[in-house]
Amino acid sequence: MARFGLSALTSLLKGNGAPTAGSSSWSRPFGLGWEQPYMVRYASNLDDGPNHGMPLGGFGAGCIGRAPDGSFNLWHLDGGEHWFGNLPDCQFALFESDGDQSRAHALAVKPEVDASRPAAGEPLSAWSWYPASSDKERTGTYAARYPISSTQYTGVFQAEVSCEAFSPILPGDYQRTSYPVAVFVWTLTNPTNRPLDLSLLLSWRNTTGWFTNTDPSAAVTFRDDGSPEHNYVPAIGRSKGHRNTWVEHPGLKGVLLDGERATPLAEGQGQWCIATADHLEVQRCSRWDPSGSGAELWEPFARDGSIPDSNNDRRSGDSDPASAALAVKCCLEPGASIEIPLVISWDLPVTAFATGSRALRRYSDFFGGEAGGDSGTSAAAIAAEALRDWRDWRAQIEAWQKPVLERSDLPEPLRMALFNELYDLASGGSLWTAAAAGDPVGQFGVLECLDYAWYESLDVRLYGSFALLQLWPELDKAVLRSFARAIPAADATLRPIGWYFTQGKGRVEAARKLAGATPHDLGAPNERPFEATNYTAYQDCNLWKDLASDYVLQVWRTFKLAPNGPDLGFLAECWPAAIQALTYLKTFDVNNDGLPDNGGAPDQTFDDWPLKGVSAYCGALWIAALEAGLAIAQQLQLELGLDTSGEQRQLGGWLEQSRANFDLLLWNGEFYKIDAESGTPVVMADQLCGDFYARLLGLPAVVADERASSALKAIKESCFEGFQGGRLGVANGLRRDGTPLDPNGTHPLEVWTGINFGLAAYYRLMGETSTAFAITGAVVEQVYSGGLQFRTPEAITGVNTFRACHYLRAMAIWALWATHTNWQAIPGAERQP
Template sequence: MARLGLSALKTLLQGRGSDRQGPPPPASWSRPFGLGWEEPYTVRYASNLDDGPNHGMPLGGFGAGCVGRAPDGSFNLWHLDGGEHWFGTLPDCQFALFERGASGSRAHALAVQPERDASRPEAGQPLGAWSWYPASTPERSSGTYAARYPLSWTTYTGVFEAQVGCEAFSPILPGDYLRSSYPVAVFRWRLTNPGREPLDLSLLLSWRNTTGWFTNTDPAAAVHFRDDGSPEHNYLPAIGRTEGQRNRWVDAGRLKGVLLDGQRSEPLAEGQGQWCIATDAGLEERHPGLRIHRCSRWNPAGDGAELWEPFARDGSIPDSNNDRHSGNDDPASAALAVQLQLQPGESIEIPVVISWDLPVTAFATGSRTLRRYTDRFGSDGGQAAAIAAEALSDWPDWLEQVEAWQQPVLERTDLPEPLRMALFNELYDLASGGTLWTAASPEDPLGRFGVLECLDYAWYESLDVRLYGSFALLQLWPELDKAVLRSFARAIPAADPTPRPIGWYFTQGRGRVEAPRKVAGATPHDLGAPNERPWDATNYTAYQDCNLWKDLASDFVLQVWRTFRLAPTGEDLRFLADCWPAAVTALRYLKTFDANADGLPDNGGAPDQTFDDWPLQGVSAYCGALWIAALEAALAMAQQLQLAMGLDTSAEQREFGTWLEQSRGNFDRLLWNGEFYRIDAESGTPVVMADQLCGDFYARLLGLPAVVAEERARSALQAVKEACFEGFQGGRLGVANGLRRDGTPLDPDGTHPLEVWTGINFGLAAYYRLMGERDTALAITGAVVRQVYDGGLQFRTPEAITAVNTFRACHYLRAMAIWALWATHTGWQPIPGADREALA
């Protein structure tokens, strides 16, 4: 298919309105509206997060906070406090539709009936006066939910006479370093009368004032260890806080809506600010007889009759502008309704926006930052209407741009549709992964950026994980990838001698073992946590002593060279020079672990690499191959900086060249067994490690000299395919991390070896594709995508799944490694917009 220009795209958009009643849009994940899951994946460890499978696509910009609307129509995901998670349905945050025609009248909230609160049986059914939309059953569909991030579609069928559909999105635009941060959700409703008689219709949106809710009320947020040995802190959001809230009408140009305001202190505190719900005031001018109603305040704590009874009677709601301030236990919701009549064959498009302005994210006591979008809208917390107004003005252009950047992926019909679907939808984590994106500063003109490793392991940009998961950021928002790596470069020379207990030893029954938090020269594992001072206090995780890890320095060097060489914006010498001193320091520190002077750092027996529950001893294939690739990358950096910038790097070139010669001479001698590479040189563990040659993948990807000979790489990959993929559950789950050569487990109760890691699998698939083994690459990817999207794990993709239908560590960063497969399959085909110059 030829690529469409913007004008052709506009025509296409106009012809495929959101009232579509046919199949879901191409390359989208879809599910019958409200249909439950019979056997979804469940969590492996009781301490890990498991909100169940009712997850839909998040709405909201990177670092701005987001909300999630589920496949049953409910709003249930609220990531509005940077780095924190709250999951729960607010029934009064909802759309509804009234209809009256020849066959009578009906009104339904456009979600399935919410569950009772089991902790408060006396409260009864939430909003008992409301009528809820029927869920689909295996025999009958009442609609469809579909998502292709950042777009989602909900259609409602078989209940209303009208054709009813909604397209929802936020302006997630590659290469746009401002609009991609906006705290706004756009809902493009389309109503069509397919019958022979007029239809009276009314579309309603109700929304709770939640200002002041999303902040931690536990000022200590003390760290403690879970049963899996990982640290966590207490999060007690102020859910239900009402004092000082007020709602009032707002009219500004094309905007007609309601502001939901709250208390504000000086300086503004976390969680303080505004919400706005609004629609296009021009609808009343363009459609005679159409009327926009607004109710600034109604009580969601009761049965909801004060709003629902007039709405269910004729589609109206009480027009009121009551802006009184709430007291304690005094909740306030607001609503607007668009009431109209449609003649036979007539359609109408109704844009509705929800915006929020919660500018401050707070960390440890006294530490705070402003969000990126405040560079456009200011930091007073009173700009929700301005954000909504821009959305109402510009949403058609935003939608056009979304379609334009997605088009190259949609056109690649040589990639299976489930893979193209997952390419889009795995980007969800950039919004809902506890993401932080700060306002600009002189040192960071695009702000500082970070995504959590996951919600269970709540620390930012784990370097070993982003070795895989940052391929999406690199290809779509490369300046943010550079920002993260610059943060690591600043952190490498820093030190923090604070002693901390190491969690892994507790899980082994070995008592208290302490280590300093950060040793000077060691590459940090992560950029800190949301309850401390992210970017400044690194190495939050204490499950292992990360100062001893043997992959982190190599991971940093390889990512720096990768970003320099392959960013769609071109080679950035300033970035390379900024990171060079840290790369030298990191490699020199890692070389100190070369216990026997063979050129290769030695693993120490305790898990000291990304498989941090899997002990390795002596030289290991995984860390050794990464080390060799990193030395090649460092030599390439040194030569580039000397040639292009006149920097004298001759001493480093001699030093790294000597190490490289030694390492290459010993890697195969110590680890090659004639068919594949042993997991390590000293433990004698008889398994095929799936990701044994990640370093060779990176070297080949970056055009560096390969780590191993091609025939040995192919032999090792064949062993991995037979033992860990085809030999594990017949390949239906994906590639297990490590099995015996015959496909049997070394330890039937093992943790990491028997898990299928989603991001590792996507990285492996990219390696197979790079080596020309397309069918194997697609088979691996297809197996993992099926498990995630058929197993109720969509929009919460975990690190690991098992053969007994359990998962671990949802909302995981590494899964965006699926974009490595796009890179290897297409030869780094650029995405429109990703190569635009970033404007500070």
């Protein structure tokens, strides 16, 4: 057995930037349950409960999640799809002996019996599980500051035990950020005066072939809220053809978990690898049965820290599950410590869409040729790179987080949430394809959420894409290029519009996509994303009055604010679509006052909230977008010599007319009316999003400073302080006295997390920092104390319910960083791909 003294391989966690309680991290006692977590608002919406931890895995590579109780329970390995369930045999365990006494525990709390299969009994009944914390006694602490989490175990082992887990999520790095790998760095320290024999176990189930839809139709149905969803039936439990074998590379010892393969490789096929460094004392068991008591692995491990050292590569049949395990053994002298890296990698390179349609994941660009690409044989190569470079990856993460962590003028909850809300870029069903002509870093997309499972909803990413812009600007450009291609396209397929069903108005159909209309989204996982847009059919998105403005503002924002500098080529690529989108939107100016008119059915991001005539929300965005369009036209003519004089005259004329009528139609002397024709007497919280964008981008403000300040004062008093005393955040729309217009209303009475963060950034931009932080603090408190961490919803309510978890818009918290400091100083973000 390897023995380590005071000059052991590595040092303790202290000083290396690992997340800990009180260090701008979210933390929770290990395994402690929640008394009153937020519950889902609609029965058809997803609610897996509060036991969520930070996801591991690169963008678009699929991810896994390890919860605050130590269980692996989140499995987003099929692009855009969701499966949540605890696999108890996917776990770590520790054996310890001081020569007189020994103990062994799996490093997670005892799993519950599967209520859907009670006859199966207690899973792995031979195993000893780690005790959960209680209100009176803490057995450990889980902490997370994405993309690093840490778990510390206390009071059970004599050894001091902690684990850092991370993936190489690195701003401006369009290679490593895509890697399908999770690194677990275990630090074991002997604080006693006697040697300790230790053995660290990693067990993992062969799940190749599981994460694909076995329903070839992927049938679309409608929820009780009128939104479409498709049928997803993954191949969970499939075992036929599974085979586990030892693998050794320079610097690596491990086990490969392989499965059946088609030609070409099908979705879900490929391999996994569990591995550690080859200089350590390692035992490997290539195959054990996880369906029984687990005694074949646990009894020798609990006895002396050993596992069956066998290389059984038998292929599985049906109902013949196979797990693999490895154990690292060492002896620590008094005062000594050791770092043990354990890596889990996967190579499942194919993402399938509609019948016959597929894409390769971005990481396959870097593991190509005979050893990778679409062959699904690079899991060991990925693991080997992780074992070689994990220290460098961790150092780079610490470097890019440092400018935020050092901002003591920012409240600590805000610093924490800035990092942790980035989780959605990995676990929000993200899709990142291999590079191709015209797509130098591939195509990219994140689902609006798992309940509304379509990519990059444009109205939502107006808020939620601030993080992508500031940290991975080339991915932001990739999304906007996809929209530029989609705007001219048309699809005359008729579809029923869901909102009319919810209103009892029967079947109303509309064409899927009209030429020139800005699409709402880039499509869904069960179709052909980037080609078949406007997946959602809750409303007729061809009629929306904010999407064209959203697009033009995002194009100009990316050109102006991208940390790797202005990109004239990108601007020129997007210009034809931008002017076509604005021209299309102008056709909804029914009374020729320069401002598009809302039509009565909800036709903007608040898609359950009818607006009629000119509205403050859409009108302000329109004016800001015209200013942005004019700036784009001038920039292209000045820098590239393009003749945009005709477009400049047109936009300038519209702008003059719009500005002349906006205040005339909507200003009521204190704030802007929600719209010009409905007579709805509410203060709309997000009435001046367009003014926020204009000011942020250095464009002429939409409204005068004194009117913006007056409106913000009314919003603060009515929708924030007047709603639940400000403890939840800003409600979308209340009467001036803070009472609801309709006590049973939906959108007006919800606190939308992303809208709140965007609104807070607006307050900050207008010099009202204390209000900005009060709003942010209220929302962050609800999310991270209410069991909503790493599944942040679109909306929360005053009755402890939420809607639409894993929501894209919540990354709007990065708008606060954009308005607060020179965020371009974040190391790495300015790199070119």
